[in-house]
Amino acid sequence: MRRDVSLFSGLNFLVIRALALVVASAFALSVGGSVSAEPLKVGEIAPNFxxxxxxxxxxxxxxxxxxxxxxxxxxxxxxxxxxxxxxxxxxxxxxxxxxxxxxxxxxxxxxxxxxxxxxxxxxxxxxxxxxxxxxxxxxxxxxxxxxxxxxxxxxxxxxxxxxxxxxxxxxxxxxxxxxxxxxxxxxxxxxxxxxxxxx
Incomplete structure (x- = not known):
């Protein structure tokens, strides 16, 4: 019984950690803008908008x-x-x-x-x-x-x-x-x- 509880707790920890990583990545995308296109460089054509x-x-x-x-x-x-x-x-x-x-x-x-x-x-x-x-x-x-x-x-x-x-x-x-x-x-x-x- 103790082994089952321990295993269950371990799985919970892994699931929670994975979810935290997903949430952090989504936050970086929506707020920080850290995941985006490559920074434009001097000499490139400016994208129209x-x-x-x-x-x-x-x-x-x-x-x-x-x-x-x-x-x-x-x-x-x-x-x-x-x-x-x-x-x-x-x-x-x-x-x-x-x-x-x-x-x-x-x-x-x-x-x-x-x-x-x-x-x-x-x-x-x-x-x-x-x-x-x-x-x-x-x-x-x-x-x-x-x-x-x-x-x-x-x-x-x-x-x-x-x-x-x-x-x-x-x-x-x-x-x-x-x-x-x-x-x-x-x-x-x-x-x-x-x-x-x-x-």
Whole structure:
């Protein structure tokens, strides 16, 4: 009888442990975003996507190809480094808004639209914000943590991937170049990052 009870207890322990592992994995998928696509790298084509901004204005990445560079920043309201980045983002929007489209995409990891609206009002953010409700875009871009930024040039190519802004440099020509008919770059307008900056 004691052996049976001991065996039963052992089986219970194994079952409980297995269930705990399953629950932990599911939690990582839904909240932490640790299981996702491979992180995108510099030189890759940025995946196209469409998302509504919180003011219900639609944003489609491909519409900016051939027009201007795009700076995508993935963030959360509870992220300390994201809060520190707000002044730099506001500077980008204020000084380069006509040359670089800035979109701050909330990953929806433990966030809600109400919290985003409160965040925007608290910091008086002057840039466009969107809510990735099911984190689909977040996962497609391989985002593992926030803040993570992608500088997408005028040709739709990722030119810089980073987390935290340390410097803000005006490099007007580097990212807004369109390939001409002979394959030579045609210089258009502006950008915000050079190879030595992390913005």
């Amino acid at each position: 469409t998302i509504n901004q919180i003011d219900n204005t639609p944003f489609k990445l491909s519409e900016f190809k051939g027009k201007q560079s795009v700076y995508l920043i993935f963030w959360n309201t509870w992220c300390g480094h994201c809060m520190k980045k707000v002044p730099q983002l506001m500077t980008i929007e204020r000084e380069f808004g006509e040359q670089v489209k800035l979109l701050a995409i909330n990953t929806s990891w433990s966030d809600s639209l109400a919290e985003i609206s409160q965040f925007q009002a608290r910091f008086e953010a002057n840039y466009a914000i969107a809510f990735d409700d099911n984190a689909e875009i977040t996962h497609r871009y391989g985002v593992m943590g926030t803040p993570t930024g992608f500088l997408v040039d005028i040709n739709g190519v990722i030119r810089q991937v980073d987390g935290i802004t340390h410097t803000l440099a005006a490099n007007i020509e580097q990212w807004n170049r369109v390939s001409g008919t002979e394959g030579k770059p045609v210089v258009l307008a502006g950008a915000v990052c050079d190879k030595d900056s992390l913005c």
